[in-house]
Amino acid sequence: MAKHETPLLDQLESGPWPSFVSDMKQQAEVRAKNEDNIDFQIPVDVVEDLLGVLELSFKHGRTHWKHGGIVGVFGYGGGVIGRYCDQPEEFPGVAHFHTMRINQPGGKFYTAEYLRKLCDLWDFRGSGITNMHGSTGDIIFLGTTTPQLEEIFYEMTHNLEQDLGGSGSNLRTPSDCIGAARCEFACYDTQDLCYHLTQEYQDELHRPAFPYKFKFKFDGCPNCCVASIARADMSFIGTWKDDIRVDQEAVAAYIGGEIAPNGGAHSGRDWGPFDIQKEIIDLCPTDCMWMEDNKLMIDNKECNRCMHCINAMPRALRIGKETGLSILVGAKAPILDGAQMGSMLVPFVKAEDPYDEIKEVIENIWDWWMEEGKNRERLGELMKRQGFQKLLQATGLEPDPRMVQEPRSNPYIFWNEDEVEGGWTRDINEFRKHHQR
Amino acid sequence: MAFVSSGYNPDKPMENRISDIGPKKYDQFYPPVVAKNKGTWLYHEYIQPGVYFHVAESGDKVYTVRAGGARLMSTTHIREICEIAEKHCDGYLRFTTRNNVEFLVDSEDKVRPLVEDLESRKFAGGSFKFPVGGTGAGITNIVHTQGWIHCHTPATDASGPVKATMDVLFDDFKDHRLPAHLRVSLACCLNMCGAVHCSDIAILGYHRKPPLLDHEYLDKMCEIPLAIAACPTAAIKPSKVEFQGQKVNSVAVKEERCMFCGNCYTMCPSMPLADTEGDGIVIMAGGKVSNRISAPKFSKVVVAFIPNEAPRWPQTTETIKKMVEVYAQDANKYERLGEWAERIGWERFFEKCELPFTHHLIDDFRDPAYFTWRQTTQFKF
Numbered sequence: 036m037a038k039h040e041t042p043l044l045d046q047l048e049s050g051p052w053p054s055f056v057s058d059m060k061q062q063a064e065v066r067a068k069n070e071d072n073i074d075f076q077i078p079v080d081v082v083e084d085l086l087g088v089l090e091l092s093f094k095h096g097r098t099h100w101k102h103g104g105i106v107g108v109f110g111y112g113g114g115v116i117g118r119y120c121d122q123p124e125e126f127p128g129v130a131h132f133h134t135m136r137i138n139q140p141g142g143k144f145y146t147a148e149y150l151r152k153l154c155d156l157w158d159f160r161g162s163g164i165t166n167m168h169g170s171t172g173d174i175i176f177l178g179t180t181t182p183q184l185e186e187i188f189y190e191m192t193h194n195l196e197q198d199l200g201g202s203g204s205n206l207r208t209p210s211d212c213i214g215a216a217r218c219e220f221a222c223y224d225t226q227d228l229c230y231h232l233t234q235e236y237q238d239e240l241h242r243p244a245f246p247y248k249f250k251f252k253f254d255g256c257p258n259c260c261v262a263s264i265a266r267a268d269m270s271f272i273g274t275w276k277d278d279i280r281v282d283q284e285a286v287a288a289y290i291g292g293e294i295a296p297n298g299g300a301h302s303g304r305d306w307g308p309f310d311i312q313k314e315i316i317d318l319c320p321t322d323c324m325w326m327e328d329n330k331l332m333i334d335n336k337e338c339n340r341c342m343h344c345i346n347a348m349p350r351a352l353r354i355g356k357e358t359g360l361s362i363l364v365g366a367k368a369p370i371l372d373g374a375q376m377g378s379m380l381v382p383f384v385k386a387e388d389p390y391d392e393i394k395e396v397i398e399n400i401w402d403w404w405m406e407e408g409k410n411r412e413r414l415g416e417l418m419k420r421q422g423f424q425k426l427l428q429a430t431g432l433e434p435d436p437r438m439v440q441e442p443r444s445n446p447y448i449f450w451n452e453d454e455v456e457g458g459w460t461r462d463i464n465e466f467r468k469h470h471q472r
Numbered sequence: 473m474a475f476v477s478s479g480y481n482p483d484k485p486m487e488n489r490i491s492d493i494g495p496k497k498y499d500q501f502y503p504p505v506v507a508k509n510k511g512t513w514l515y516h517e518y519i520q521p522g523v524y525f526h527v528a529e530s531g532d533k534v535y536t537v538r539a540g541g542a543r544l545m546s547t548t549h550i551r552e553i554c555e556i557a558e559k560h561c562d563g564y565l566r567f568t569t570r571n572n573v574e575f576l577v578d579s580e581d582k583v584r585p586l587v588e589d590l591e592s593r594k595f596a597g598g599s600f601k602f603p604v605g606g607t608g609a610g611i612t613n614i615v616h617t618q619g620w621i622h623c624h625t626p627a628t629d630a631s632g633p634v635k636a637t638m639d640v641l642f643d644d645f646k647d648h649r650l651p652a653h654l655r656v657s658l659a660c661c662l663n664m665c666g667a668v669h670c671s672d673i674a675i676l677g678y679h680r681k682p683p684l685l686d687h688e689y690l691d692k693m694c695e696i697p698l699a700i701a702a703c704p705t706a707a708i709k710p711s712k713v714e715f716q717g718q719k720v721n722s723v724a725v726k727e728e729r730c731m732f733c734g735n736c737y738t739m740c741p742s743m744p745l746a747d748t749e750g751d752g753i754v755i756m757a758g759g760k761v762s763n764r765i766s767a768p769k770f771s772k773v774v775v776a777f778i779p780n781e782a783p784r785w786p787q788t789t790e791t792i793k794k795m796v797e798v799y800a801q802d803a804n805k806y807e808r809l810g811e812w813a814e815r816i817g818w819e820r821f822f823e824k825c826e827l828p829f830t831h832h833l834i835d836d837f838r839d840p841a842y843f844t845w846r847q848t849t850q851f852k853f
Contacts, residue, residue, distance in 0.1 A: 043783040047632060048597025050639030055542040055631045057595035062546035074476055082546075085621070092620035092629065093782035096748040100624040102741035109485045118622055134622060141498030143567040147554035149501065150565075154547035154554075159476075163547040167567055170615065170666040177544070177622060182475070189480035192490035208495075212569065216498075216506050217526055217534060217576075219513035226498040237492035257763035261569045264768050265670035265761045297806075299518040300608030303649030306805050318806060320765050343764045343806070350515040368664035370735050371704045373837065376670070376768050410701070 037063070038080055039087030043094065059086055062163050073159055077131075077180050081162045084128030085178065088120055106133055106181050108188045111241040114199030115184055131180040132162070135187060136173040136200035138233070141226030142213045143168065152195055160187050170266075171250065172210030173200035198237075204411075205243040209233050209251035212260040219349065220342065221255030222273025222358040223386035229253045231390055232397070245401075246408030246417075256354065257342050263363075263377070268414045269397065270363040270377040273386075275355030278335040279344070285351035286311075286331045297347045315344050359385045362396055364426070365415030375415040380426065382437045396430055403429030424449075503564035505534045505578040521646050522604035523583060535583050536574050539590050539602035540613055540638070540645060543571040544621065544631050552593070552601070560586040570613040570655075572606050603645060609652050611644040611796070615667045616658040619677075625734055626660030627677030627751040633785045634658055637675070640789040641796065651803040651812070654796065655760070662733055667761075672809040673792055674756040674771045679732040681750035682725050686742035687713045691721040694740035702739040704837075705729045752779045753788050757795060757821075758810030769810045774822070776832030791827070798824045817852050 037060070047056045063082040066075065078084070088099050104117025116134040123130035137153070153174070157163055162178030169175045179187065191197045200208035209232060212218070214225030232251060233240070239249075252263030255273045263270035288294045289309055295302065296309045311331070316324045323337035324344065331351075333344075345352045362384065363377030384392050400414065403426070408417045418426055427434055452459045481487060499507060509528035516526045525535045553573055557565040560582060566574045575586055590602040606612035614637060617623070619630030637656065644650065657667040660677040668674040690696070700708045700723065707729035713722040723743075725736075732750075737743045755778065759771030774795075778787045795809075802824060803812035813821040822829045835841035 044632075046783045047635050048595070048599065050635070051600050051603060051642045052635055052638035052645075053540055053542040053601055053603065054595055054597050054599040054635060055544045056635075057597040057599060058542060058544075058546050058549050061596065062548050065546075065548050075473055076476060078473070089620055089629075093632065096751060096780045096782065097746040098620045098624060098626050100620075100622065102624050102737070102744070110489055110491045116622075118624070132622065138495035140496045140501055143569075144498060144501035144503075144506075145565055145567075146501050147557045147563040147565070149496070150550055150554050154550050158547050165545055165547065165550065166543055167541065167545055167550065167573075168543075168571060170617070185480045185482070185485070186478040189478040189488075192493060193479065193488075196493060197496060198491075198493045210569075213566075215511040215513075216502060217510075217513065217536070219515055219526070221511070221513075224511065230495070230498055234494045237494055240494075241492060259761045259763065259768070262667055262670065262761040264763075266667065295517070298516050298524065298608075299648070300653070301648055301651075301805065302518065302608065303521070303610065303647040314805065318765055341763050341765055346764060347806070349517075353514075368669055369662055370664075370733065371702070373840065374664070374669040374770055376770070410698070 037086070038083035039090060041086050041090040044086060044090050056086070059164065066163065075158075076160045076183055076186070077162065077178075078128040081128040081132075081178060082164060084120075084126040085132070085162065085164065088122065088126045088129055091122065091125075100132075104133065106184060108185055108199070111199065112243045113201055113203035113205055113241065116202060117181075129178065132178040133181065133184065135161075135176040135179065135184070136169065136202055136208065137176060137191070138198050138200040138208050139168055139172050139174050139210070141211055141229050142216050143172075144216070149195075153197075156187065156190055156195070160190075169200075171200070171207050173208045199241070201240045203243040204245045204247050205241070205249070206236050206239040206245070207248055207250045208240070209253065210261055211253040212255050214253070214255040218255060220258065220273075220345065220354060222275055222354055223255065223360050225253040225255045225261075225271075225273070227388065228271065228386055228390060228393070231388065232394075235394065239401075245405060247411045247413050249401075249404075249414065257340060258346065263366075265366050265376050267366055267377065268364065269400070270366060271360050271386075271393070272363065273358065273360050274340055274383065275358045276383060277355035277357040279333055279338065279355060280353040281331055281333065282351050282353075283330050286348065287329065289348050289351055294348075294350055298349055315347055318343055359383050362393070364400065365413075365418050367413040367415045372416050372419060375419075378418070378423070379438050380430065380432065382435065399430045400426070501564070501566075503534070503562065503576050503578070505532055506576065508532065509534070518608050518648070519583070521610055521648050522607055523587060524607060525580075533578070533580070535577050535580060537577075537583065537586050537590065537604060538568065538606045539573045539575070539604050540600070540606060541567070541571050541573050542631070542635070543613075543616065549601070556586075556589060556602070560589065568613075570606070570615055572613050573602065603642070605646040608648040609650045610647050611641045611650070611654050611656060614638060614656045614658055615671070617660050617665045619660040623660060625663065625738055627679045627734070627746065628660050628675075628753055628780050629782065630658055630660045632783055633675055633753070633788060636784040636786075637789050637792060640793050644796065650796075650800050651805050652808045654799070654809060656792070663738070668756060669770055670759040670761045670768065671771055672757065672759065673795060674759065675788060675792075676754040676756060677751065678754045678777070679734055679745050679747065679751050680777065681732060681745060681747045682707075682727045682730040683734075683737055683743035683745040685722060685725065686744070687715045687720060687722045690723065690740065690742035693742045696721065696723060696740075699723055699736045699740040699743065702735040703730075704733060704735065705731060708736055749779070752777050753785070755788070755791055758813045760808050760810055765806065766808075766811050771810075772818075773833055774825075774827055776830055795825050819852055
């Protein structure tokens, strides 16, 4: 018999999509039965009370979590999101219900053995409820009490060699696309760069030293499967500099209907036979492709590497061999000044261990933002407030037309005094010698 | 429930403390076929929705089966995922950036038993535990947030509306019939954790009432200047308030300047604003993050308000279903929802989707708003 009636949540058990309600109920039952004789370190009925408080929210249309919550582990300034129920008498099982962020492995690859160890720890010392995964990438342990935080951290670091992720005004947990591990479009090893920089900047991740949060994300190509361009203050997107590799025989096979376009991504509908003119050449954003003697030609100098032709004919077209990445900066959600996507800063840089060139850009940006950024000002907002030019000064990069969508249309142009002959110190009396009042 | 120590000594908290070790290294968890062929993949193909393979230079193939996940999941469910991985995939698995689960096998004969096993597993209530799909020109998982499960600032729930929406869109999770892939996301407040600002269709929790002011506690609980600086429209100013015969420091909110973003509550616990009738959902559309053909786009607000209707949010899901169907019928092959809306014109988008156009949809936030009005005679009747 469930502890709380949940008539509203019960309605989310039907329908085909995996029901979180059914899953939570099964977890509540598993804890109640406790067949493995676990000495639960937080209330056995935590999941039942979670369902209870959620049902109450469904009824009220309002959240029942108190504002904020400041908890953590010694040595770190983040990693745990404290949370307390605003009806602790009715739902004592979730009076404390803190979230721990656990730094996920690259590409979110796991072994069953490792996940089981995490589950064993979390069943024992937490609610047994998780998010796989948080939007930033972490494994989320959802719900435990304050006294358990150090215990969990101790077991994680000593027995699992596993650290917490980030929270607060610091470097948050970096994340990556699947990259070269299982994708032919990957222009660099996203997992290696992600891991390398996560380790390099552990101090910045665990101890908030920034004006506000800062995120890295690593996309292997401009398809942006980890959405770095929208969801990271610094976005690392793979690209190449030389020619797209064309296999003309495979092109002919596409034209001949032997290979389905786009890997068969449109197989659910009859779009007619593949038409290379209509589906590839006419859709190319720079109009740099054409057919000549039954061969697909690409004027690579005019290609902007949007990936469309490669996405549509993966067996015939491959990324170039001279690969690297672009760095875009400033993406953020709307608060305060409005949403931003990443803006192009470094059009091309090689991505090779030990990644010194990339680290130099990162650290120059941090030096500038940590000094100049206002309280709770994201990098994107500092760029808007002080100007892209200041970002160039901070990073020592030369202005490049690739950095703008278009030149400015207003003429409100700043000049530095040293750029102007004679400087700005002038004598009005000198001026008056030639111009009477 | 007796306390069991891990070995941590609260009297000497810094003794034996391990820190700054970071995540596990990625390559500890690669399936052998991935470890062997990393960086040498040649191409990929879909066998059916949810099932695809990659071919490497060595001739090796890796077959991937993608299954939907609720994101919010129990250790019991994760253990079942582990059991499946051990039964079919030598114990290897991964999660995607949209919170689906992927099972990887190294030969084609392992695919069918895996798919059948996944599809045969159901929760007690009847829903699929591991529906196979989420690839190609279809609809995959909904990137979403905490909602009423864990967050203190939401204007709607996350897990509930996502389940309701995925039930309605389920056929497209298992199909490749759309002109292009269609990404749906949800954020329960306009902090927009996740991908709401850059998705084909987005569900956003929104308030419509200014904050309540808990004058008795405000100065004790909040750093007043931070609450003032938190307001994008400068609706908040410091103020002295008479409370039970005493002058206390507090704030005043100019209500006609407040657009209910809730950022002051984020900074100041004495300014709550959640409200049963006031809160609800904004629908946005037309965003994308990929650079394919067109540049990445922000999603635009297309429905200013739909009430919260727990537990299944029927108006929200009907509105989304309608947009998906019109887009599916009208857009060209490879055309994302935002590209389609821009090609036909937003006036036509509203007409075709039968969405009312109200004043709420016209941008009025600072200088950039001007660039969203129409400085041309080009429009369609």
